[in-house]
Each structure stands twice: as structure tokens, then as C-alpha cells.
Amino acid sequence: MMALHHDEVDHVPHRRHRTTEDVSSNDADSIAGVPDDVFDANDQGLVDSPLLRLRPEEVDNLTKHFVRRYHLENHEEVFLKAGKVLRDPEASMSVPRLTPEEKEALKNETSSGFWKQPKQLQVTIITLCVAAVVQGWNQTGTNGANLNWPQQLGLLNLQGCDPTGIDAWKFSIVNAATYLSASLVGCWLSDPLNEYFFGRRAAICLSAVIILASAIGGACTRTWQELLVSRILLGLGMGCKASVVPVFAAEISPAHIRGSLVMNWQLFDAFGVFCGFTANLVVSQVGPTAWRWQVASSALPTIVLLSLIYVCPESPRFLMRRGYYRRAYQNLILLRFHPILAAKELLYVHCQMEVESRFLGEVTKSPAGDEGKKRTSKLASTFRRHSAAARPVNYWRKLYQLFSIKRNQRAITAAMVCMIGQQLCGVNALQFFSSTFFCDARGQEQKDNNVLANSSYLQPLFLSWGIGLANFLFTFPAYYFIDRKGRRWLLLVTIPLMAVTSLAAGLSFLMSTSNSARTPVIALFTFLFMAAYSSGIGPVPFTLSAEVFPMEHRMVCMSFAVFTNLFGAGVLALFVPALTNAIGHVGLLGVFAGLNVLAFILVFFFVRETAGAAVGGGAFGNMISVSLEELNYIFGVPAAKHAIYQWKTVLPWAWQYYILRDKECPDQPEKLYTWASAHNQEKHEVPKTV
Secondary structure: OOOOOHHHHOOOOOOOOOOHHHOOOOOOOOOOOOOOOOOOOOOOOEEOOHHHHOOHHHHHHHHHHHHHHOOOHHHHHHHHHHHHHHHOHHHHHHOOOOOHHHHHHHHOOOOOOHHHOOHHHHHHHHHHHHHHHHHHHHHHHHHHHOOOHHHHOOOOOEEOOEEOOHHHHHHHHHHHHHHHHHHHHHHHHHHHHHHHOOOHHHHHHHHHHHHHHHHHHHHOOOOHHHHHHHHHHHHHHHHHHHHHHHHHHHHHOOHHHHHHHHOHHHHHHHHHHHHHHHHHHHOOOOOOOHHHHHHHOOHHHHHHHHHHHHHOOOOHHHHHHOOOHHHHHHHHHHHOOOHHHHHHHHHHHHHHHHHHHHHHHHOOOOOOOOHHHHHHHHHHHOOOOOOHHHOOOOHHHHHHHHHHOHHHHHHHHHHHHHHHHHHHOOHHHHHHHHHHHHHHHOOHHHHHHOOOOHHHHHHHHHHHHHHHHHHHHOOHHHHHHOOOOOHHHHHHHHHHHHHHHHHHHHHHOOOOOOOOOHHHHHHHHHHHHHHHHHHOOOOHHHHHHHHOOOHHHHHHHHHHHHHHHHHHHHHHHHHHHHHHHHHHHHHHHHHHHHHHHHHHHHHHHHOOOOOOOOOOOOOOOOOOOOOOOOHHHHOOOOHHHHHHHHHHHHHHHHHHHHHOOOOOOOOOOOOOOEEOOHHHHHHHHOOOOO
16 A cells, blocks of 8 residues: 655544543444545545554454444454454554465455456356347347348338438337437336345346347347337346446456456457357348347347356345345355455445445534534444445435435546447447448449349448457457556547547548448558557446446446446437438548547546556556445545646646656656555554654
């Protein structure tokens, strides 16, 4: 952890020295020293830990009360050691009675990659990867089908590859229905399904059942209206699953590899896109029913998902919020190397959840002049059996607090900038309509001279397949950098590249249709655009959105973030065909290039780093991993302070370091956030002796 200088802890309140007898059963945890406004106006940028304010005997008392309250008495010894480690992580190896195995587990806690994690964690993450494959496969199974189903289901007003007139709107509505139903209904079902069907796994299972039914039903439709109904049903399952899976992954992942494990959602969504394009090619020559097989092909990964989901343990954080601490501890043992790591995480998450729940209004604040009563009220509430951690907030109150609490406002702003930026960058216009896009790139004469047979569409299908492959392969660089350099860094590096390549692809459409280089040039810039997308704004939005919200509001807030993303996808699917007819591909891609420039500006000022790079030192190796609960402090910093820091500190530093190449410029700008330290807390409280 990063040490603080003496002048950096002046804002930490003094605590009167107490004896062990002062700590009663109700205030055994004594974590009220955390400033009341730390999630609202964290002007000091302090990333705090409630336990660092306690003396060793107070930590012991807290832990003993904790294990009694939640019936973990059989594990009291390991929790006592975990409490001492949490109070002073820098001195964890000197904690009394630690066994060699426990020391080894603590030493390797932040250095083990995914394939060195426990088997149960690996199985769970792989299962969530299958869920992502289902999502991507469903997106592109309909892409190839778009070449055939219109004429098969009675949309006969065609100009080359594209429906025209009223049929163009029918075509757009069928494609948009999935994303509109996912955004307007599906994603909002995630929180009720979690609450009433108990857990992340149940919500994923139900969404998979709905998707399986829609895939089979869509392949059997006889009219475009029936296909529309199946697409609406598909959207319900996709919307719910898109909200739950990234959150589930974030809650079970170790902090130091959380980014890479959560971004598996995008990596394997891209793999699903590639698999969908591959399936489109495989069945493209079976005849008039090819589009039906393309729609039904997504049933394969869905069946695999249904067979695996209940092999996975439930999210420990979800169980803790419902008050099932013993089950949460058992699941954490399965997901971590050693019981000492499970105990450490359970105790720390509980303390941070209690700070979070008090701030979010579970304990009524007393008037400013009654600080003693306010402190007593806070201390008395922390380990009650029916505490805020075990009493879920009403669904509608969660929605209200999404916008009424400043900490949530800042998080939803960051999530929306990423989610909307992902849609307005132009990538989904390619994913939805790449087949017709490349069909148009061949030139009007070629399209009109071709008979509308399956063989005439092989080139667009192969180019679309290449887009899917590029989307998958270029996600791997992000897999490496997302926890080392950070989410925000990836966005700021790749979005400018997307703007340039989008503009270049649009200008390439100005080439003569008789020029044989036209299609290869358009394809080249399209592939470069996809490479930049897959390394940045592709994987980051869902990863960041799954992290940034407080526990009590995480599912509802994630639903809102997914709503903005999928609603944007639906609007694009609805209007892109008509917009293309109005302004052409040149104008359309030019608009997307401009929107990418706007997205860069918004990311620079409003998106905060969640990987820990903004807290730690060097770019590689010295970065402090920030837990989900500690992100409350990151988003406690006012939006204006964060924006001013970017303008007055980061921008001048970047100009000196990258443009002027000033050798005297430090490798990192001055940090906005500061990590609290037990050692400096003790220095601040204990007067020096002469």
C-alpha cells in the first residue's frame, strides 16, 4: 500500500484513546471514525479502511462479536488472525500464530493469475464466459439471416441487398425489437429475479431458458410478425443476462484480476459473435431454410450454459446482503486459496458494507450538534442481526437513490458515458448490418447483376466472418492491459484510433465502384476500426459498470447502465437502414467519427479509474488493487474536483510527457487519491516524546 505523509492525514479525525472495556457488544466494531461525507464530498481523495482506526484489542473484540453474531464460532481463530491482517496489511507476515500455509496464501494473494486460482472459481468464470458466448451468438445469428428471411417471409420490395419502402421499416423493426425489449423490459427484470428467485444463478438460468425458447421458436416462424415476437422474447433473456453476468463475475473475482475476469463478458461475447458468423457460413449453402438454421444455432451454447450454471457457487456478496454469512463464508472458501483469505474478505467486505449502508440512509443522521448521540447510534447499528446488510431496500427506493445520491450520480455518469459511447462509436452498425454493408461495398452494378441466391452472398458473409474474428482476437490486448494500465487508459488510447479509422472507411466509399480496390480498402479500415474497438470501448463499459455501484444498488444501477446500452443498440438497428439511405455510408461513418471525438472528451473528464492505477505508483507491478467496496471512496470525490484535476494536472502532464518529451517530467502525474495507512494513523494519534 502507498504510505501517506504526515500532512496528508490531517483530515482524519482524532479518536479518544479507549480501553477494551469501553467497547461494548453493540459498538464492538467502532468503525464510525470514517468521515460521514466520505462518499459524498471526499475532497481529500482518501481511500479509507474502517479497521485502521482501531487498536489491536478493539479489532479482536470486533471480530469475536462478529463470529458470534453470524454463528461462525467454529472459525473464530482464523477470523481473529484475518482481523489483524486487515488492520495492518503491510505487517501481515508478523501477525502472531499465522501458519506457514497461511503466510504463503497471503503472500501469493495478489500475484496468482486465473489459471492458478481454485478450480471452483475457474468453473464459475468459464460458465459466465459461456453466457457471454450466447449473447454474441444471438447478435450475429440474425445478421446472416438478414440476407434471406425478408424474401422468405414476404418482404419483397428489395433493392439489391436492402429492403425498401414500408418493408425497410418492417425489416428494421424486427432487428431492433430484440434490443428495445432487452432495454425497456429485460434488463429491468434482473433485480426482481435476483430478489425473488434468490440469487445471480437463478436469474441467469431463467434468462437462458427464455433465450432457448426464442431460438427454437424463431427458427420455426412462418411470418415476419411471428419472427418479431420471437425477437422480443429473445430480448427479455438477453437484457436480464447482460445485467447479471458482469455483476456476478465482479463479485466473485479477486481484486487484482477483477478487470480481466469481468471483461471476459466482452471477450467471449466477441467469441460468440465470431461463432455466430461461422455458423452463418457453415449453413449458408443448405438452401432456402439456411436463415432458420442460422437463427436456431444459438441454442447450442445456451444448452451448455443451462447444464453448468448450478455447478457454480452463489455470489458471497449477495448471500451476505441477505444475511447468510455462513453460506457466504463456505462459498468464499471454494473461491479462494485458503480459509484465511476467505475470512479476511468476508470480514472486510462486511465492514465496508456497513459503512456503505449507513451512508445510503439506513441509519438516520442526527443533527450536527448531537455528535455524541450520532456516534452511539452508528456504533449500535453495525452488528445488529437485522442490519442494513440483511434488509434489502425497496426496488423503487433503489431507483430513486440512483439519482438522489451524489455518489451514485457520479457512478452512473461514468457508466453511461461508456455504455452510450460504445453504441455511438458505430460498431453495432457493423455487427448488425455487416453483411448488407459489405454487399453495398461491392457496388450497385454487381448487386443488380447477381441473382438473389445464397452463393451470391458468400463474399459479404466471409467479410462479416472476418469482422467477427478481428473482434475476438483484438480483445486479448485489453485482457492484458485492463488490470495493469486501467480501464480509463484503454479508452483514452483507443477511441481516437476509432475516430480516424471510421472517417477513413467512410471516405473510402467515395472510390469508384469500378475500382477493384474499393472493397479491400473499405474492409481494411473496417478491420482496423474493429481492432481499436475490441481493445478499448468494447470490453471496458460492461466491466466498469459492473464495478462502480454500491452493493445495495448494484443490480438496479447495472440494469440502468445496460438499458442505455441496449436501447442505443435498438435505436441504431431501427434507424441505421433509413439513415444510410438518406446520407449514405460516407455521411453515416463521418457522423460516427465525430461521435467518437465527443466520447473521448466525455471519458477524459467524467470516467474514473477503477483498476487502482490512479491510486498506486508505477504503471506495472506497483498498482494497488481497489476492492468493490473501496470504490465508494473513489466516487466520493466530487465531479468538479475530478474534472479540474484532469484539466489542471493530467492534461499539462500529458502535454509535457508525451508531446514535449520533457525528461524532467515525472513518469506519473500527481495522484488524486490517497490510500489510508494504519502506520500513519498511529503516528497521527500518538504524540512524539522528547
